[in-house]
Amino acid sequence: MRVPFALVALAATGLLATACTGQGEPERAAPDVGIQLFQLPWVSIADECEQNIGPAGFSWVLTSPPQEHIVGDEWWVSYQPVSHQIESRLGTRDEFADMVQRCGDAGVDVIADAVINHMTGQDAPGVGWAGSSYEHYSYPGSFEFDDFHHCGLTPYDDIVDYGSREQVQTCELVNLADLDTSAPAVRARLGAYLDDLLSLGVAGFRIDAAKHMAADDVAAIVGRLPEGTRILNEVIRGPLEPIQPEEYTGSGEVFEFSYARDLAPQFESGLFSDPDLSDERPMHVPADRAIVFVDNHDTERGEAGLTYRDGDLYLLANVLMLADDYGTPVVYSGYAFSDRDAGPPAESDGTVTDSTCGAASAGDLVTDGERTCVQTWPGIVGMLDWRAVVGDAPRMPGVSAGDAYGFERDGRGVVAVNVGDEEIVLEIPTALPSGDYCDVVAASACDGADITVADGVASVTVPPRAAVAAHLGSRVP
Missing domain, CATH: 2.60.40.1180 (Golgi alpha-mannosidase II)
Structure with a gap:
């Protein structure tokens, strides 16, 4: 309990x-709300579990990807895997395992962000964070040329038309080498990586870019995992696009992007309306399959109508989300930035700076690189208890x-x-x-x-x- x-x-x-x-x-x-602690080191997440998010009543924490990645300062380097070693600028394998244990002891499950659709987007050969050499279609010990899609549908094999299912799921997303997740050998290697993380105690995975893999491929990869493994699929809903989130509800829960899109305009206009209060909501996946949010690490750099910059209004949006009876909410906690590519605060060697949150509120001014610490806002903490009392x-x-x-x-x-x-x-x-x-x-x-x-x-x-x-x-x- x-x-x-x-x-x-x-x-x-x-x-x-x-x-x-x-x-x-x-x-x-029982608690159900999650929190995404974006680009926070493993040792810091462990501290947060013990000092803030466990006591506040969060149920689970979503980490950034735990695998070796390319070297760079930007936030998105974490989303360009070089190998499946659990060594990154966020910490070591031992630190990750210790974090999972300490969070569990504080009553908080750990969901790891799993990047299994692609490898790097680098054309030139390089060396990853943990010293692994790589080329665009060569990752010694993991994947080679024949393990990737080479769609041949566009001039540079990049996705051009999101109205084409074949392009979205076999061409490259901004030059990221696209794994052939239909191939048994590729599925086996990805499954071994997920199994390794499960052996360290994680409760489940956010499947990054799930939309860019056929739903059957995702189902095959996660279907071999132990019963009870939690799967959260990232499938961005696009109007009139052939690939929709409903295709992925058979393999797990789905992030419902329409929820935030419907919520934000009401705060901007001051004109509120009730959603459909029946069991199903139009243009939303079923409630028991929906993960809802106000913003996340992608949308705060793009389409999000409300972010930490909106202070009080951002808190109010989170309050309504936590008060709702649709879906499972995830609160977002990141860092302030003015350059959308800016990575988290880091040491001279590139490791991300250890950081733990003290008392904070929605009205606090945060400057570039400072953590938003949403998990300690009194309004968020109060609504977690409110949600526990109202139950179902x-x-x-x-x-x-x-x-x-x-x-x-x-x-x-x-x-x-x-x-x-x-x-x-x-x-x-x-x-x-x-x-x-x-x-x-x-x-x-x-x-x-x-x-x-x-x-x-x-x-x-x-x-x-x-x-x-x-x-x-x-x-x-």
Whole structure:
């Protein structure tokens, strides 16, 4: 059980002292929320598991790719494998294994980012981080020329037309040497790499660029892994494209990019609307197969409508995501940058700088290279406990007033956000017991005046550009 970690986090905010109802603490669901700690060294992730993300109540952490890669300063060097040695600028094999153990002891599973679609995108021969020599289609001991696709469909074998399934899955993504994942020998070598990581204790894998491999290939590679291995497929949904995320739900969960695309415009316009509250949502994979997010390491450098730069609004988007009953949320924690190619802060030898987060909040100014530390924001920590209390209670229809919007999770909790510049009182129908409730999003201790429930209505005072939430466990005696 990981509940004690969540309770420790709630006690740290000062809320437990005021939240006791005299009827005992409400039952809490097992944690399910993940966090992506982008380009963070293994030793730092271990520290974060023990000091922050375990106590906060996160269920799992997504790491950056653990394999030897090309040498360079940019963030994307991690996504150009040279060999499957677990030696990289993020740490050694022993440090990775120690991290998995320490995170597990803190109640946090480790999901490793697995780059199995391709090798490097370098035309000139080189030497990788751990000293392995390579050429574009030659990786001694791993793969040689015949192990790669050579599509012959475009002038340089690069993908040109995303309307062509054959190009997307057999041509090269920005010159990255594309592995022939239909070949038994290639599948066996990739499977051996995943098995090696499993032997170190990881719980599963994010399959990078899954869209660029046939769904049958992905299924064949992960299908040989032990039962219970968690698989999160990266399949970017593209309008009118032939390859869609639904093809990959048979081999695991899928990152649902449409979720963030639908969420961000509402914060920009202040016009909120309820999603389809049935079991299925149009243009989304089934809820039990969906991984949802506000942004990630790719989208924050491209299409994301909201990122850490948006401060309070970014927090509000994460609050609504954590309050939703669709999919499994993953919170993103990276570093500030102005150059989209900029890598993480590093030492003179290229190793990524060890970093652990202290107290931080959405309003903090971070400069290039500084960590955003989203996992320590009080609003995030409070919503993790809120989510545990509401459990599987269904989401009820929401209400709007001005630039504010809120809803109830049936009889277990209410949440509201206000993207405007004026305070708004929102009246949310609720089955919560009458009384005063603490706001679990706030950083300060509660005085009992944030939310009042009477006659089946929660009266929620929402400050400008803020979120307010309460659950059964935050009721004031």
